[in-house]
Amino acid sequence: MQDSTPTTLALGTLASELERLRAASPLVHILTNEVVQEITANVLLAAGAAPAMIVAEEEAATFAAMSGAVLINVGTLYPARLAAMRVAVAAAHAAGVPWTLDPVAAGVLAYRTDACRDLLAQGATAIRGNASEILALAGLGGAGRGVDSTAGSNAALEAACELARDTGAIVAVTGEVDYITDGDRILATPWGHPLMTRVVGTGCALSALVAAFTAGAQDRLTAVASACAMAGLAGERALATSAGPGSFKAAFLDALYAMDPDELRSRIV
Known part of the structure; x- marks a missing residue:
């Protein structure tokens, strides 16, 4: 790495990336993951962005090739779903469509860990995972407990850089601070709130947001970091009108919808 010091993503960059996303x-x-389809789409x-969930193996390749981006999340993995994922990834790769991997619980169970490594051979654009998942994919073990990480994101920063260099993907390791790297540059997004972890699917939905931001991106590092920043800032803003996880979910969606690029730029000093 030329520079291992993380740089906080500029809000002006997020504003520009958000304008690009909404225009496209x-x-x-x-x-x-079948548990999180509703929140992911919302x-x-x-x-x-515009979500679509085409899951039949007979349709997945055709639809992946015509999409702007593809998300692969292995949370509820089984053979038929994995077969559809494989043809979708192959078609996306052949068509030059960016695709993102969310390696849910990689390192905990061999079936999904092997599946993730097999899929990564098709040239992922981005990988978004917690510290334990990133450590596992980098071959450095992990400290996972099911879908949860027992390691902080900073503990997996070097592993994220190694994984990015090995795969060519932008790697986002998320936690209290999110770190996003291409193996050389490192961006940090320090926003968010622990209540986000009390709503099922916020992490998985972030991976979908990462995929959306990679569509048409000129700089995929800043695109992925912008997705992380948008979710974290929306989480902070949602907290102000939330009494608990139920109201937080609705407020989080509202905060994403209401995020204003001009307001983001006004915060720059």
């Missing part, structure tokens, strides 16, 4: 409203093909709609 990319179609995102989502093959995701997060994309609120942010300004």
Whole structure:
């Protein structure tokens, strides 16, 4: 690495990336955890993208090739779903469509860990995971407990850089502070709130947002970091009108929808 010091993403960069996303409203093909489909779709709609969930193996390749981006989330993995994921990833790769991997619980169970490594051979654009998942994919073990991480994001920063260099993907390791790297540059997004972890699907939905921001991106590092920043800032703003996880979910969607690029730029000093 030329510089291992993380740089906080500029809000002006987020503002520009958000304007780009909303102008394009990319179609995102989502093959995701069955537990989180509803919140994932709503997060994309609120942010300004267009979600679609085509899960049959017979259709997945055709739809992936015509999409703006593809998300692969292995949360509820089984053979038929994995088969659809494989053809979708192959078609996306062949068509030059960016695709993102969310390696849910990689390192905890061999089936999904092997599947993730197999999928990564198709050239992922981005990988978004917690510290334990990133450590596992980098071959450095992990400290996972099911879908949760027992390691902080800073503990996986070097692993994220190594994984980015090995795969060519932008790697986002998320936690109290999110770190996003291409193996050389490192961006940090320090926003968010612990209440986000009390709503099922916020992390998985973030991975879909990452996929959406990669569509048409000229600089995929800043695109992925902008997705992380948008979600974290929306989480902070949602807290102000929330009494607990139930109201937080609605407020989070509202905050994504209401995020204003001009207001973001006004905060720059």
